[in-house]
Amino acid sequence: MIRIKNLHKSYPIGKDSLHVLKGIDLHIKEGEFVSIMGSSGSGKSTLLNIVGLLDEHDEGDYFLNGQEIKNLNEKKGAVLRNKFLGFVFQSFNLISYKTALENVSLPLYYKGVSRKERQKIALDYLDKVGLKDWASHLPNELSGGQKQRVAIARALVTQPKVVLADEPTGALDSTTTDSVMDLLKDINNEGMTVFVITHEEEVADQTKRIVRLKDGIITSDTINVQRNPVKTV
Amino acid sequence: MFDLDRWREIFQSINKNKLRSVMSGFTVAFAILLFTLLFGIVSGLKNTFEGAFVDDAANSMIVRVWKTTKPFKGLQSNRRIQLKNPDYEYLEDKYDSKIDLMTARIFKNFSISYDNKQDNYSVTAVHPDHQFLEKTIIDEGRYINQLDINESSKVIVIGRLIKSDLFGEKPALGKRVNVGGISYKVIGIFSDDGGDNEERVAYIPVTTAQKLYGNNNYLSQIRIGYNQDLNLDEAIAFGNLIERDMRSKLDIHPDDQSALSVRNMAEGRKGVDVFMIALFFIVVFIGSGTLIAGIIGISNIMIFVIKERTKEFGIRKALGAKPSSIVGMVVQESVLITTIAGYLGLTLGTYILSLIGNNLEKDYFIKDPSVSQGLVIGATIVLIISGLIAALVPARKASQIKPVVALRAD
């Protein structure tokens, strides 16, 4: 699903440039539940933004669903994001003047789904995250955990290939963290590829594969045995 | 273009961000309001000045005489100048091609009576063309004609107010009135836009007056309607020519304004023309200034609004919004707001002008101010297009910002 080879990314800082990703190789198959671990500033978000087509890489190859990502213009990027990707951000990124239902149905609007259909599908997904009764509420009337569940519903509503979550529990307390992680696990159990960034061990522990990043290099990439059903030979 | 969902998005965005929308709308509404008022007031001034001339024919020119103030060719000053029939005939023959209308005037005052009612009135002896030079409006009967002149008929055309003074509601036409002891037949009743004083006047034929009152060939004034083909400058030159010609004919010092002068409407109109042209430039200057201020206002607000919405655009793009959809949304919203605001400004402006009406005529010379719809619609279109461009440029820039950068904005 995601295939990355020798990926580099630098940020220009004045005359200098800050080399953030220094040759990343990563292959994520369909249906995986992967977490990227690393301390703050190690380049996790940079990697996820590139994977999510929100930013461009400088060097190396990136294939998304078999399609090479290179010299993408904003229009093509928008179409690919809408079709293949769903995002969950640490700061939720809900549109403040839209209700929960309107926020969830927005990706469907950009997909060209009719209004009636949009509302029906969006309501189904709100139901799925347990917020059907909150459909007509504005984001500032929701708790942090509720906002993140709305954001997850919004990420799922177009049935993307991959859900990308950048520290989805970073702004949440431990109980709501668990409920959000349970939701992501459910999604993955239904077959969706989930890619989570975190710097919390407890969060990473709940994923099936843990990739550790340090100073822009992958230091380890391990299967989380606890979470993978032991295959009987 | 008509995308119901797009419109829904826009209405929601306007509705949920009222302050922002009102702010951008206000600039436009205010600019159009000022523009409307400005042009309305100028049109009101114009109406007043043009109105000042409706009373008499626009091409009218009057040869007036009084006393000399300068000795000339051995003649004393303080000599009384008298116009006579040969002067009239001289001008009539010599300047025939430049003259459309011509009349002499002899001013008299008589007591006019009918039945047991009587009062004093001005009586002016005239030629038939006087009707057109004075813009006399015949309500009943007819004016003095050439036959009356030829036969020195004792006929009289009386003003509307003389008629009501002497006859009340009773018919006056064909009746005989006594004018200074002589009986005249009323052949016409007239009104005049020049006001009450000009409707308390009676007209009789020139020849009748000369024959009955002094048996001479004296004239008080000669009034000429110059040929309408002359432009203002030519008409002014013509007036000056007559002035010089007549002074030399009557042995008056060439610069003796008091002895003989030509009062030329063309000069007044020229003055007003110059004034109106100056006013026009002032208005164009201020009007375009107002519009430019409006345009700058919208541009600034749009830049601000778009900056404020950068993060929202980043979110929308992450969810799959194409740059064109962002641009379209912003531009359409801006155009909608400018159109509505422009319309409000226009309506309010026209309403205020209609309230002003003729209230400011006395003190400020503003009469019935109004604006041509075309002008204001033109101004509104200019603002709408500006709203479009003002939104288009920053929106395009914003729509090209990488989502990752836009999402970081706050």
Ligand SMILES: Nc1ncnc2c1ncn2[C@@H]1O[C@H](COP(=O)(O)OP(=O)(O)O)[C@@H](O)[C@H]1O
């Ligand atoms: N747009 C940017 N311009 C310059 N430096 C950046 C930019 N984004 C991130 N960085 C820097 O790159 C490094 C990696 O950032 P990031 O990928 O956000 O790390 P993480 O998500 O692991 O905390 C940090 O040192 C950060 O300061």
Ligand SMILES: [Mg+2]
């Ligand atoms: Mg980060």
